[in-house]
Amino acid sequence: MIDHITGGEALNVLKIIGITGFTTESISVATNVKSSKMGRKDIVKIENRELRKEEVDRIALIAPHATISIIRNFEVYEKKGVEIPRYLIGVVRCPNPGCISNTNEPVPSQFEVSQKGLHCLYCDWMITNDIKNYIL
Ligand SMILES: [Zn+2]
Known part of the structure; x- marks a missing residue:
C-alpha cells in the first residue's frame, strides 16, 4: 500500500x-482523501506486488511524502517512507537533445x-x- 501520495498524483504513481x-x-x-498533515492525499493499494528500488525512486520524485507499507495477513508487516537518492541512474530523461544519454549510445542518464x-x-x-515530465 502506498499512502500519503501528493493529492492528484495517484494515477501518475x-x-x-x-x-x-x-x-x-x-x-x-483513493484520491483526494482528507489528511490532517497534507490537506489532501491519494492512496494506492496493490495486491501481491512488491516495488523495485527504481520504482520507489520514481515515486519519491512525484510524491516525496509517500509511505510504503507491506501488508501481510491484514497486518502492517513493514512501513517505510520514500527518499530521493543522491544520484538517479536511468530514472529521468535529460531535456538536452544533444546529451549523450539521448543518443543511440547505450548510456543510461x-x-x-x-x-x-x-x-x-x-x-x-x-x-x-516539472521534473515529473522527464521521468522515464
Ligand atoms: Zn544531459
Missing part, C-alpha cells in the same frame, strides 16, 4: 509502476540531486521544475 489497466493486479485507488534541482552529469543541464 500507477503509470510509473507500469499499471495500465491491462495488467492483472488487483488495485484500489545520470543525474545528481541537489537543492536546486537535478543536474545531468554528462552535459551539466539542470532540471529545476
Whole structure:
C-alpha cells in the first residue's frame, strides 16, 4: 500500500509502476482523501506486488511524502517512507537533445540531486521544475 501520495498524483504513481489497466493486479485507488498533515492525499493499494528500488525512486520524485507499507495477513508487516537518492541512474530523461544519454549510445542518464534541482552529469543541464515530465 502506498499512502500519503501528493493529492492528484495517484494515477501518475500507477503509470510509473507500469499499471495500465491491462495488467492483472488487483488495485484500489483513493484520491483526494482528507489528511490532517497534507490537506489532501491519494492512496494506492496493490495486491501481491512488491516495488523495485527504481520504482520507489520514481515515486519519491512525484510524491516525496509517500509511505510504503507491506501488508501481510491484514497486518502492517513493514512501513517505510520514500527518499530521493543522491544520484538517479536511468530514472529521468535529460531535456538536452544533444546529451549523450539521448543518443543511440547505450548510456543510461545520470543525474545528481541537489537543492536546486537535478543536474545531468554528462552535459551539466539542470532540471529545476516539472521534473515529473522527464521521468522515464
Ligand atoms: Zn544531459
